[in-house]
Every structure is written in structure tokens, then in C-alpha cells.
Amino acid sequence: MDKRKRILESALKLFVEFGFHATPTSKIAKEAGIANGTLFYFFPTKDDLVIALYLDIKSQMMANAALEIENKTTLKEVLKDYYSASLNWAIKHKTKFRFIEQFTNSPYLNKIAEEEIQAHIQPIYKLLKQGIKNRVIQKLDIDMIFAMLSGHTFSINQYIITKDFSKNKQAKVIDDTFELLWKMLT
Amino acid sequence: MDKRKRILESALKLFVEFGFHATPTSKIAKEAGIANGTLFYFFPTKDDLVIALYLDIKSQMMANAALEIENKTTLKEVLKDYYSASLNWAIKHKTKFRFIEQFTNSPYLNKIAEEEIQAHIQPIYKLLKQGIKNRVIQKLDIDMIFAMLSGHTFSINQYIITKDFSKNKQAKVIDDTFELLWKMLT
DNA sequence: GTCTATACACCGATAGAC
DNA sequence: GTCTATCGGTGTATAGAC
Incomplete structure (x- = not known):
């Protein structure tokens, strides 16, 4: 059904x-x-199916990450939770992650409105901007910082997926790599 | 002709x-x-064409990066040249880079032998291993370091491509982001 | 809403002349 | 080696019964 x-x-x-x-x-x-x-x-049409699937998974990703932002104090804590949440979701939903990966690197992406994409990343942008303003994150172009953040997240995710670690080891890798990322950005 | x-x-x-x-x-x-x-x-077959194109472009990428490794003293210098060479090549050959991107994130990748892929990344692995041994790069899993390096390079490349900077600004971004990367890894 | 049957366009690959 | 012509297979989408 x-x-x-x-x-x-x-x-x-x-x-x-x-x-x-x-x-x-x-x-x-x-x-x-x-x-x-x-x-x-x-x-x-088949295209409608492909795009519906993309939007469906994207909204699941957003819902997952949004939950974790609540009730945190420091920027570092918020960002770390966002980071862990994203990685844990991707680990738990490998196939969905692979689909997004494939879709994002295909000409299909052009069929999605720019605003649609922007909406998904706006919460992080806000966080980063605030961090720059409060002088905890380095004063660099915001798009550059975002690129480094997402690139890091993305590649660590691929690293974890290929390795088939235990839950504990996974958590440790997420912790360690976040510290490295934080070191770079601050 | x-x-x-x-x-x-x-x-x-x-x-x-x-x-x-x-x-x-x-x-x-x-x-x-x-x-x-x-x-x-x-x-x-059409598949033969797709794969031939991939191998053709990959070998161009390798030839480009290999040139830059010669005659450098410190690891930092070598790695930086490798980093700049990769980014400058990708900027100069956007379409080729996009193709590799699309191919790598598609099921076609499975048609390429694992050794073929390994061969392309081995020079950097050697460099990184040496860096760990000499205690200039952090003592972490080599695959993790490689993931961070390539993820960083990849995302900074996309950042530069979308921005349409002047040559000077491009060079500055490459310099700055390498310093950040280096800070993270050491 | 869901099924079966089918239209019809298109594409990869081949045959055969030059 | 390169061309023209074409075949066979396959895939999206529709029509129409239930």
C-alpha cells in the first residue's frame, strides 16, 4: 500500500x-x-519521478539536521551537532546519500530552481555569518568557508562509508575530523 | 583530420x-x-567511448600534476605545487573537470579497474606517508588525510569556478586555502 | 486507481558499397 | 577508413477496460 x-x-x-x-x-x-x-x-513523466525523489530525500535531510540545532549554546556546539547529524544521517541512509551525490553531479541539477537549492543551505550560512561577526570564525569569504565545510563533510562521509567502522570508531572519526575542521576555520 | x-x-x-x-x-x-x-x-560500443574519454582525461590530469613535483625541497612546497597544479588545471579545463566529476559519481566508475584508480592517486599517498613519518603531518589514518586533502581540493575548485575571479584573485585563493589546509593537516 | 496491451519514436550497432 | 541505409531492440508514454 x-x-x-x-x-x-x-x-x-x-x-x-x-x-x-x-x-x-x-x-x-x-x-x-x-x-x-x-x-x-x-x-x-520519468523526469518528474527523478526530481520528486530528489526533493523528497533533500527534505528528509533537512528535517534531520534541523532537529539538532535546537538548545545549544556555543557556535562550536551547534556546528558540531550539525556536522554529526549530517554524517550520521548519511551513514544510516547510504543509498539516499549516493543518489543525492549522483544527482548533484548530473545535468539533472539544472532542472532544480536555484532558490530550492539555496533554501537547503541557508541555515548553515546564517550560522557561519554569525561566527564571523563574533570573530570566532576566520574573516574570509563566506562562500569559501561554506565550500570548505561542505567539502570536508562530504569527503569524510565517503571515507567513513568505504571503511565499514564500528559505531564507536565512527563516532571517534566524526569527533576527530570535526576538531580538525574547526582548527582550520578558526 | x-x-x-x-x-x-x-x-x-x-x-x-x-x-x-x-x-x-x-x-x-x-x-x-x-x-x-x-x-x-x-x-x-558507446561504453568504450565513455571509458576511453575518461582514461584520456585522467592521463592528462596526471601528466599535468607530475610535472610539478620535480625539484622541490620541503614537503610543504611539493604538496603546495601539487595542489596549485591540480586547481589550475581544473580551472583551465572546466569541461574536462566536469566530466570527471560526473563520471566519478556515476555507476560507470565500477567499469574501471580498481588498480587504474589507485595508480592515479599513488604519488600523493607516498608524499603523505613520508610527511607522517617525518612528523610534519599529523599521525592519522592515511586514507583519512587523503580524504580531507581531496575533498578540500575538490570543493575549493568548485568555489573558484562559480566565482569567475581574476587570475590574481584566483592565485590568492589558491594560496590562502592551501595555508588553511596545511594548518589543518599539521 | 490500477491493470493490460500497445503505439511509436529513438537509439545503438551492423551491413555493405565505395 | 568512411560513408549511407537500415534493422532489431528497447523504452516512454498512452488508450482503454475494469
């Missing part, structure tokens, strides 16, 4: 394994256990 | 704009100014 959801789940799995175009809608329908035509009842 | 080269160039341009699968071989041939069948004389 909830066939829409089943379609999204099957599409996610197959897209990550074979890529967007190498995955026919017929296979997605089969994997979801529904008829071919039913897919087009929920998503008028 | 050299139709093989023309095919690779046209493929590069179209792949980056539309993606691998959304680019038919017929369009590549048309863009290259050759007949449809001629493409398959040089590349038996």
Missing part, C-alpha cells in the same frame, strides 16, 4: 545501482510490484 | 551538457562532422 512510496523506494534503489537513464520505468514498476501504467499515474 | 580526437572532443562537450545516456551517438557524430557508422569504427 501507498504505491507512490513504493515507486520512490524502488526507483531509488535502481537509480543508484544502474544510473537514471539505464533504469527503465518498466523495471521500477516491476520492482515496486505494480503495473507499468500505474507509475505514470503518479508521475506523469 | 584525426577523427578519433574529434569524436572524443564532441563527446566530452555533449556528455557534460546532457549526460551520458541522454546523448545519442548520432549527435556526437554530427557534432564531430563525421558519419554515424564511423564512430563505431573507432569505438566498438
